[in-house]
Amino acid sequence: ETGVTQSPTHLIKTRGQQVTLRCSSQSGHNTVSWYQQALGQGPQFIFQYYREEENGRGNFPPRFSGLQFPNYSSELNVNALELDDSALYLCASSPDSGGAYNEQFFGPGTRLTVL
Amino acid sequence: GNSVTQMEGPVTLSEEAFLTINCTYTATGYPSLFWYVQYPGEGLQLLLKATKADDKGSNKGFEATYRKETTSFHLEKGSVQVSDSAVYFCALTRRTSGSRLTFGEGTQLTVNP
Numbered sequence: 618e619t620g621v622t623q624s625p626t627h628l629i630k631t632r633g634q635q636v637t638l639r640c641s642s643q644s645g646h647n648t649v650s651w652y653q654q655a656l657g658q659g660p661q662f663i664f665q666y667y668r669e670e671e672n673g674r675g676n677f678p679p680r681f682s683g684l685q686f687p688n689y690s691s692e693l694n695v696n697a698l699e700l701d702d703s704a705l706y707l708c709a710s711s712p713d714s715g716g717a718y719n720e721q722f723f724g725p726g727t728r729l730t731v732l
Numbered sequence: 733g734n735s736v737t738q739m740e741g742p743v744t745l746s747e748e749a750f751l752t753i754n755c756t757y758t759a760t761g762y763p764s765l766f767w768y769v770q771y772p773g774e775g776l777q778l779l780l781k782a783t784k785a786d787d788k789g790s791n792k793g794f795e796a797t798y799r800k801e802t803t804s805f806h807l808e809k810g811s812v813q814v815s816d817s818a819v820y821f822c823a824l825t826r827r828t829s830g831s832r833l834t835f836g837e838g839t840q841l842t843v844n845p
Contacts, residue, residue, distance in 0.1 A: 621775070648831065659736075659821055659835030660776070673832055707775055711831050719831050723768075723775035 619644060621710050621724035629730045630698050638693045638727045640708030648672070649691040650721060651683060652707040660707055666691055695729075703731045734759045734829075736822050736836035744842045745812055753807040753839045755796075755822035763824040765789075765798050765805040766833070770819045779807075779820070812843045 622641045630636050642649050648667045652660035662675035666685035680696040689710070695702055705728050709721035739754040757763065764783045768776040780789030782798035782805065789796050794809045805822060822836040 650832065652833075657838075659823075659837050660833070662832050662834070665832060673829065675832075709776075709833075720778050720781070721831055721833065723777070725773070725775045 621708055621722050623706075623708050623724040623727050625727060626725070627728045627730075629732065631732050632698055632700060634698050635694065635696045636698060636729060638695075638706050638708075638729070640691045640693070640710075640724060642689045642691065642708075642710035643722050646710035646712050646722070647689050648711045649685055649689065650709045650711070651691070651693045652709065653677075654705040654707055654726070655701075656704070663693070698731045700731050703729060705729075734763070734824060734826060734834045736824055736834055738820075738822050738836035738839050741838070742840035742842060744844065747814055747843055747845050748811045749843075751807070751809040751812045751816075751841070753820055753822075753841070755805045755807065755836060757803050757805065757822070757824050759803075759824055759826055759834075761826060761828070762800075763826045765796070766823045766825070767794070767796055767805070767807050768821040768823060768835075770821065770838070772818070776821065812841075814843045814845055817841055817843050 650665040651663040654660040664674040669685045685691045705726040707726045708724045711719045711721045735758045766781045767779040769779045780791040782789040785800035787798045819838045823833045
């Protein structure tokens with residue numbers, strides 16, 4: 618069984634640019650969540666996708682957007698990059714959106730550096 | 733709103749020492765509580781969980797008990813190993829927000845031989 622994968626591993630962008638991060642969910646999982654983890658901090662919830670629809674959003678501006686595809690893989694897009702967007706971006710998949718008890722399976726993350 | 737507070741780190745222990753990492757939470761209702769571990773260069777892995785008051789989660793020698801009266805979920809291990817060196821995150825979910833996790837700041841644990 619393949620776990621959650623993310624690409625790319627590392628990325629360097631300059632302020633004002635746009636970036637797309639990708640995530641492939643674990644087999645059989647229809648829900649994908651994205652988190653931002655700044656250096657030395659805990660992950661912060663960005664948003665969740667369930668069956669191709671956004672299903673909850675954290676306190677992030679609209680320039681953070683996403684997509685989920687029919688195979689349940691997902692993209693995170695960030696426009697107009699700012700220096701504070703530098704972080705590790707984690708994707709997590711789970712078998713259901715509504716279960717507070719469900720384990721989320723995390724990918725290794727994409728390290729984004731904004732210069 | 734929901735929040736999780738962990739003891740300030742980093743924590744440095746010798747091998748076979750006893751470990752406690754404190755975690756307290758603020759949330760309405762009855763959240764589910766989790767401990768995740770992050771090894772260097774890797775994503776998060778679920779270590780253990782508890783879904784109702786007085787439940788004890790356990791895994792790989794680690795334990796944590798859901799204490800509603802003190803709103804706590806402290807992580808303990810009787811004898812740590814060098815391989816336990818990692819960052820540990822306490823987290824919660826609430827039934828009304830599905831599987832959305834709220835994390836603490838994390839505690840860096842270093843175990844020396």
